Structures are given as C-alpha cells and as structure tokens.
Amino acid sequence: MRGWWREITGLVLPVVCGGCGSPRTLLCEDCGRALYGTWPCRVRPVPEPLGLPVVHAAAPYEDAVRAVLLAHKERGAxxxxxxxxxxxxxxxxxxxPSGTGVGPLLLVPVPSARRAVGARGHDATRRMALAAAGELRRAGRPCRVLPVLRQRRAVADQAGLDARSRRVNLAGALEVAGGGARLLAGGRVVLVDDLMTTGSSLVEAARALRAATGPGISLYAQVSAAVVAAPPLSFEINRN
Incomplete structure (x- = not known):
C-alpha cells in the first residue's frame, strides 16, 4: 500500500531534482552528468575481500550521486x-561486454533485509535492476532480472560497521531460492546493487550463487558485478 501511495504522491507533488533540489525537473543536466556522464570503471575496496567478483561502477559515491541514490532508496523518489x-x-x-558468456544477461539483485524493504515501501535495488534490464533490451541486449537471492537469517544494520564486522554479519546470510540454480545456468550472471562500499554484500551474494550451482556448473568464472556507485578512492583510475 505504501508503494502505491508514493507512486500517486509523485504525480501531484512539486518535482525537484533528486541531486540538487532544482525545481521542475526530476534530474537536472548537471546531476545527470554526474550520474552517467562518465565511462564506468572497475572498482576495488581497500582492503579487497577474498571472493569479491570483478565489480564495475557507474559513478563515484559523492555529492549529487549520493543524493540521488538516497532520494530514491530512502525518500521514495x-x-x-x-x-x-x-x-x-x-x-x-x-x-x-557484448560477446562474453553464453545466453542472455541475467541480472541478480543483491537483496535488502525484509524489514528495510518494508520500512521503505519498495525494493530499490530490484526496481533499478528492472529499469537497467529495460535499457539493455532497448539497446538490443537480451536481458532478464532474476531475483533469486534471499536472506536465510536476520542480519544487523550494516551502517556503522567496519569491513570485518560487515563480513561477519553477512557470512552465510544469503541463499538461492528453490529452482533458482537452474535459471542461473541459462545465461551470463551479473550481480547488481546500488552501492559497493566494503564489498561484503557482493562477496556473500557470489558465495551463495556458487553454493547453489555446485561444481558441475562453471558459474564462478562468469559471475561479475555492477553497481551504480562506489567510494571515489575505490575507482582504479584514481590509483594511477
């Protein structure tokens, strides 16, 4: 019900830019340039956790990009x-990239805690994954969203936890829903999330995928990850 209310209020309330608050636009030109105006880059947290798949991010998590992500995720924009x-x-x-892997792209969202999704009234990562899949299909790239990951136990709020505490908090927390492993074998798997900080969530998600598919399916070599944003210092271009 809360999600429908947000959809309706979005039609009647004044529109402002999610990045800077400029009136009469959902995303102004400058904030849009910050969000998708640069070439995506490989990102690595420091320290880089064992088991992290190769991750690419669209933009540094700062200023307008941070504001847009928070407006969508926490404020229901x-x-x-x-x-x-x-x-x-x-x-x-x-x-x-095109030509890598076999079959369509399979976008697997990293799930948020059920209580967090309930409090927000929507699943932000899944919503973005569906929008990304539509964008890719319109460009001629076969793509599906497979929300096959789920939490098998409760986890603490990640906010305020350091890298080690996050890894401990998430270890063994995810699993693939029944029948999901068969679906994962049908294409090129890309884990997707809104933000990578320490990489703990992506490590656990990749572990759950490998555990579900087993040694008979060469999933590990094909799994990669994509996020909207990551801390500026994690971008490889900033290390040269």
Missing part, C-alpha cells in the same frame, strides 16, 4: 529509478 537504471545498465555493459 520512485521516478529516479529510470535514470539510476540507465547508470546501472552502463556498469553492466562494462562488467559483461
């Missing part, structure tokens, strides 16, 4: 799913 999906699609293309 659902209209921002489309531009965020466009940015995520660019990161997916970098993570899985």
């Amino acid at each position: 659902l209209g921002l799913a489309a531009p965020l999906g466009r940015a995520l699609a660019a990161a997916v293309r970098a993570a899985a």
Whole structure:
C-alpha cells in the first residue's frame, strides 16, 4: 500500500531534482552528468575481500550521486529509478561486454533485509535492476532480472560497521531460492546493487550463487558485478 501511495504522491507533488533540489525537473543536466556522464570503471575496496567478483561502477559515491541514490532508496523518489537504471545498465555493459558468456544477461539483485524493504515501501535495488534490464533490451541486449537471492537469517544494520564486522554479519546470510540454480545456468550472471562500499554484500551474494550451482556448473568464472556507485578512492583510475 505504501508503494502505491508514493507512486500517486509523485504525480501531484512539486518535482525537484533528486541531486540538487532544482525545481521542475526530476534530474537536472548537471546531476545527470554526474550520474552517467562518465565511462564506468572497475572498482576495488581497500582492503579487497577474498571472493569479491570483478565489480564495475557507474559513478563515484559523492555529492549529487549520493543524493540521488538516497532520494530514491530512502525518500521514495520512485521516478529516479529510470535514470539510476540507465547508470546501472552502463556498469553492466562494462562488467559483461557484448560477446562474453553464453545466453542472455541475467541480472541478480543483491537483496535488502525484509524489514528495510518494508520500512521503505519498495525494493530499490530490484526496481533499478528492472529499469537497467529495460535499457539493455532497448539497446538490443537480451536481458532478464532474476531475483533469486534471499536472506536465510536476520542480519544487523550494516551502517556503522567496519569491513570485518560487515563480513561477519553477512557470512552465510544469503541463499538461492528453490529452482533458482537452474535459471542461473541459462545465461551470463551479473550481480547488481546500488552501492559497493566494503564489498561484503557482493562477496556473500557470489558465495551463495556458487553454493547453489555446485561444481558441475562453471558459474564462478562468469559471475561479475555492477553497481551504480562506489567510494571515489575505490575507482582504479584514481590509483594511477
């Protein structure tokens, strides 16, 4: 019900830019340039956790990009799913270039805690993944969203936890839903999320995928990850 209310209020309330608050636009030109105006880059947290797949991000997590992600995720600015999906699609293309892998792209969202989704009234990552898949299909790239990951136990709020505490908090927390492993074998798997900080969530998601598919399916070599944003210092271009 809360999600429908947000959809309706988005039609009647004054529109302001999710990045800077400029009136009469959902995303102004400058904030759009910050979100998807650069080429996606490989990102690595420091320290880089064992088991992290190759991750590409569309933009540094700062200023307008941070504001847009928070407006969509925490304040229910659902209209921002489309531009965020466009940015995520660019990161997916970098993570899985055309001609790599067999079958369609399979976008697997990293799930949020059920209580967090309930409190927000929508699943932000899944919404962005669907928008990204639509963007990729319109560009001629076969693509599906497979929300096959789910939490098998409760986890603590990640906010305020350091890298080690996050890894401990998430270890063994995810699993693939029944029948999901068969679906994963049908294409090129890309884990997707809104933000990578320490990489703990992506490590656990990749572990759950490998555990579900087993040694008979060469999933590990094909799994990569794409996110909308990551901390500026994690971008490889900033290390040269």
